[in-house]
Amino acid sequence: xxxxxxxxxxxxxxxxxxxxxxxxxxxxxxxxxxxxxxxxxxxxxxxxxxxxxxxxxxxxxxxxxxxxxxxxxxxxxxxxxxxxxxxxxxxxxxxxxxxxxxxxxxxxxxxxxxxxxxxxxxxxxxxxxxxxxxxxxxxxxxxxxxxxxxxxxxxxxxxxxxxxxxxxxxxxxxxxxxxxxxxxxxxxxxxxxxxxxxxxxxxxxxxxxxxxxxxxxxxxxxxxxxxxxxxxxxxxxxxxxxxxxxxxxxxxxxxxxxxxxxxxxxxxxxxxxxxxxxxxxxxxxxxxxxxxxxxxxxxxxxxxxxxxxxxxxxxxxxxxxxxxxxxxxxxxxxxxxxxxxxxxxxxxxxxxxxxxxxxxxxxxxxxxxxxxxxxxxxxxxxxxxxxxxxxxxxxxxxxxxxxxxxxxxxxxxxxxxxxxxxxxxxxxxxxxxxxxxxxxxxxxxxxxxxxxxxxxxxxxxxxxxxxxxxxxxxxxxxxxxxxxxxxxxxxxxxxxxxxxxxxxxxxxxxxxxxxxxxxxxxxxxxxxxxxxxxxxxxxxxxxxxxxxxxxxxxxxxxxxxxxxxxxxxxxxxxxxxxxxxxxxxxxx
Ligand code: OXD
Ligand code: MN
Numbered sequence: 001x002x003x004x005x006x007x008x009x010x011x012x013x014x015x016x017x018x019x020x021x022x023x024x025x026x027x028x029x030x031x032x033x034x035x036x037x038x039x040x041x042x043x044x045x046x047x048x049x050x051x052x053x054x055x056x057x058x059x060x061x062x063x064x065x066x067x068x069x070x071x072x073x074x075x076x077x078x079x080x081x082x083x084x085x086x087x088x089x090x091x092x093x094x095x096x097x098x099x100x101x102x103x104x105x106x107x108x109x110x111x112x113x114x115x116x117x118x119x120x121x122x123x124x125x126x127x128x129x130x131x132x133x134x135x136x137x138x139x140x141x142x143x144x145x146x147x148x149x150x151x152x153x154x155x156x157x158x159x160x161x162x163x164x165x166x167x168x169x170x171x172x173x174x175x176x177x178x179x180x181x182x183x184x185x186x187x188x189x190x191x192x193x194x195x196x197x198x199x200x201x202x203x204x205x206x207x208x209x210x211x212x213x214x215x216x217x218x219x220x221x222x223x224x225x226x227x228x229x230x231x232x233x234x235x236x237x238x239x240x241x242x243x244x245x246x247x248x249x250x251x252x253x254x255x256x257x258x259x260x261x262x263x264x265x266x267x268x269x270x271x272x273x274x275x276x277x278x279x280x281x282x283x284x285x286x287x288x289x290x291x292x293x294x295x296x297x298x299x300x301x302x303x304x305x306x307x308x309x310x311x312x313x314x315x316x317x318x319x320x321x322x323x324x325x326x327x328x329x330x331x332x333x334x335x336x337x338x339x340x341x342x343x344x345x346x347x348x349x350x351x352x353x354x355x356x357x358x359x360x361x362x363x364x365x366x367x368x369x370x371x372x373x374x375x376x377x378x379x380x381x382x383x384x385x386x387x388x389x390x391x392x393x394x395x396x397x398x399x400x401x402x403x404x405x406x407x408x409x410x411x412x413x414x415x416x417x418x419x420x421x422x423x424x425x426x427x428x429x430x431x432x433x434x435x436x437x438x439x440x441x442x443x444x445x446x447x448x449x450x451x452x453x454x455x456x457x458x459x460x461x462x463x464x465x466x467x468x469x470x471x472x473x474x475x476x477x478x479x480x481x482x483x484x485x486x487x488x489x490x491x492x493x494x495x496x497x498x499x500x501x502x503x504x505x506x507x508x509x510x511x512x513x514x515x516x517x518x519x520x521x522x523x524x525x526x527x528x529x530x531x532x533x534x535x536x537x538x539x540x541x542x543x544x545x546x547x548x549x550x551x552x553x554x555x556x557x558x559x560x561x562x563x564x565x566x567x568x569x570x571x572x573x574x575x576x577x578x579x580x581x582x583x584x585x586x587x588x
Contacts, residue, residue, distance in 0.1 A: 003027045003119070004157035008164040009134060013117060013515045014172055016136050019103060021035075022110035023397035027117045028143055030153015035144065042140040052335040058322035061330055062141050063336060063529045064199045065176045066354055070370050071201040071208065071328060073451050076183040076288035078213065080455070087456030088566055095186055103195050105180055109195065111173040113138040118146050119156035122211050122282075126159050127390030129282055129294045131215070133167035135205045142171060142203050145324055145374050148299040150206040167214055173198050185209060187454050200301055200326065200372060211280045211296045213454035219282075220455065221462045223322035223470060228448040229281040230258035231293050233384050233393060234503060237270030239392075241386075242507050245281050245475075246399035247448040249429040253482065253495070254278060255302045259382055265534045273500070274384035275314065275394055277377075278302065286394065289472025294392035297377070304328050304339040311496065318379040325373050327353040329366035332462045339367035345510070347504055396510040401449065401480040402429035405440070407552050408481035410493055410530075410545040413509055413516065413523040421464040422578035423522070426560045430483075444563045453483025458570025465572055476510050479522075484545050492541050501531050516566035519548055520585040550586050557583045 001009065019027055028034065040062065049061040078086040079095045086092040093101075103295035116137050123130035124295055135146060146152055160166055169192040174180070181196040192209045194202055201208055216228035229245040236242075248254045258278035263273045277295025286292040300318060304325065307315050319325070321367055329338040331347035338347050346360035353368040360366060377383055386393050400423055402408065414420035424447040432439050444450070446457060453460050468474065482495045505525050508514045516523035524546050527539050537545075564571050 003029055003154050004160070006157065006162055008162075009157075009160070009166070011187040012168055013136065014054040017115060018108050020110035020115065020170075020172055021108045021113035022138065025115045028119070028152055029145075029571075030147075030155065035147055038140050038143055044142065046138070047140050048070065048144070048324075049330065051337065055334065055336050056320060056323070058142070059319075060324050061328065062324055062326050063353065064326060065353055066195050067178050068171050068176055068181075068199045069368050070199060070200045071451065072181055072183060072197070074177075075181050077185065078449070078454055079184055079186050082190050084570075085456055085459075087458065087570065088568060089453065089457045095189070095483060096099055098184055098186075102182060102184065102195065105174065105182070105195050106170065106172055106193075110138045111369050113230045114141075116143045117353060118143055118152055119154070119158070119160070120146055120150040120152045120206055121156045122150060122206055122215070123294055124388055124390050125151050125155050126149050129284065129296070129390070129392060130159070131167070131210075131218075131296070132156055132160050132165070133169055133206055133210050135169040135171060137171040137203070139173055139198055140173065141198065141324070142285070144530065145200060145204050146206060148322070148324065148374050148376050149204055149297055149301060151298055167192065167210050169209065170194070171203050171205060179216055179537075183209065184211050187214055190214065200374065204301070207254050207297065207301065211282070212449070212452035215282065215296075215454075216449070216452070216460065217454040220459065224285075224466070225463070225467065226281040227281045227283060228279065228452050229293075229398075230254050230278050231276035231281050231295055231393065231395075232258050232260065233274035233276060233386065234507060235272040235274065240255060241274065242396045242510070243276065243293065243393040244397045244399055244503065244506065245283070246401065247424070247427070248401045249403075249427070249443070249445040249448045252401060252403050252429060255300065256314055256496060257499060259312055259380065260314060260500060261497045263497050263534055266500055271500070272381060274386075275380055275382050276387055279542065282392075283395065284392075286391065288394075291471050291475055292319050292392040294389075295377075295387070295394050299377050300373070300375050300380070302373050303376070304342075305367055305369055306341045307339070307373075308342050314380055314382050317381050318375040318377075319373045319378060323373050323375040323379075325371070327368040327371035329353065329358065330355075340365055397478055397506050398475045399478045399480055400424045400427050401482070402427050402445070403481060403483040404428070404481045405430060405485045406549060407556055408484075409521070409524060409548060410477060410482075410484065411478060411480045411505060411525060412521050412543070413506075414477040415522050416480070417468045417471075417477065418465060418574055419522065419578060421461060422575050423477060423479050424464070425521055425575055426460050428559070442559060444559070456570050458567045461575055462570070462572045466572055476506075478506050478509075486544075492537070492545055494535055494537065498535055501535075505530055520553070520582060520588075521548060530550070534581045553586050554583070557586070
């Protein structure tokens with residue numbers, strides 16, 4: 001049954017149904033009864049496997065096709081009229097050509113299937129931050145996952161009214177042929193089209209496609225920011241909470257930092273950490289001149305392997321009910337799930353992520369390294385009381401970071417906003433054995449947005465620079481690196497909950513309470529200002545962690561220059577100047 005009279009919505013659905021030719025069209029109303037019916041249908045079709053109701057109530061396992069287990073950056077396109085507006089870091093094709101190609105692929109793609117219409121909101125429905133989307137899909141997995149990751153149902157149509165202001169998303173599984181897999185954004189048409197994939201990052205269109213690629217484009221037009229950032233709150237013993245946003249490339253522990261458990265000595269004093277979001281932040285200037293952030297999502301789409309009681313007890317607790325697991329191990333004895341590093345007891349009687357009989361002693365991994373959990377944010381024990389706040393939370397600090405064995409110090413503060421934008425633009429991370437390709441190679445990933453910026457990277461940096469004069473009370477900008485190693489290749493800093501010690505220094509700097517040392521990179525902590533009691537880290541080791549190796553940094557400057565050259569003439573002059581200044585002060 002249609003749940004809206006909005007002509008723009010209905011006309012578009014008619015056109016897409018005429019193109020894809022589904023047997024029927026079903027509107028998702030957001031009711032638990034309808035979702036429960038879909039879970040039952042998904043179990044019949046084999047899309048969803050019900051897990052042990054006592055141990056994992058409301059939880060399901062889903063397996064994606066073996067050729068379809070990750071985001072496909074080489075098949076992700078930004079199709080705006082001018083190629084230059086997509087920039088050198090995005091794939092581009094002229095919109096008319098791409099529409100023609102895609103229309104051919106979508107023609108009849110839903111024959112024999114049901115088209116589900118999912119009205120969804122990124123942000124709290126009706127709040128000033130909220131933006132609405134409609135995803136048309138022929139996948140029950142997508143419907144059930146969108147119902148966890150976003151706010152879905154009739155309330156969205158009510159809030160949208162007659163407006164044409166919604167993001168159109170069309171997803172069809174089609175044949176899942178990787179040769180014809182496309183994830184395409186038309187930012188000038190508010191449109192996303194995804195075909196031949198069933199993997200979350202490619203098909204849950206509210207997430208990377210809308211909340212980052214399309215939203216970053218809208219943010220530039222409307223003077224706000226969509227960023228690949230976690231948001232966390234730190235409550236001090238006086239009960240005051242300050243908020244931090246942080247951007248890290250993948251495999252740098254973003255979800256872990258977002259749900260950090262402070263060391264015991266901090267907990268005893270009364271410190272608490274609250275998670276507002278683990279992946280995406282939308283930032284706007286508030287009436288008080290501060291930058292306010294919301295997490296536009298309603299759930300976590302987290303990497304399962306490595307998540308355990310020690311590394312991230314809050315994430316693990318979030319997955320214990322109403323969660324969809326993808327591509328993990330199925331324990332046939334008790335119908336529960338397992339993944340590498342969950343614990344030391346892999347199930348003996350089990351199926352691997354492909355659904356094949358699996359022997360843990362074979363040396364083969366049981367769960368796919370990119371296997372995921374899709375869990376409601378409200379399950380998280382440390383979810384912030386402000387999670388649903390329509391105006392978001394005020395941000396004191398923005399933190400950038402990456403995985404660097406030798407160059408970046410444990411923490412430093414940028415000199416000012418402009419220099420902070422430079423620090424974000426030069427972000428890089430060393431590749432790990434977990435990814436294909438050479439290990440230890442630096443991959444530039446400015447603001448962790450390389451795969452997610454919906455327009456020209458140089459223009460995106462300019463937008464960051466332009467925000468300066470709009471934010472009267474600017475957050476301070478920092479860089480952190482938890483991954484410095486000693487001469488034996490061992491991590492020097494303990495990481496995880498101990499990162500609280502660095503966050504404490506960051507907040508102390510924001511309140512301008514403590515001094516710092518000037519350096520070529522920016523402000524470094526005085527050794528005595530990072531609280532080390534209760535760790536094995538010595539002050540000599542802390543000095544090593546804060547040391548700047550000039551020769552390595554001069555090499556870094558050449559790497560950055562190469563990357564800046566690739567960006568070309570949209571590179572803001574201010575950033576070229578900052579690079580020159582860095583080089584000069586290193587040479588001094
Ligand atoms: C994610 C990603 O899934 O960054 O969040 O790839
Ligand atoms: Mn992400």
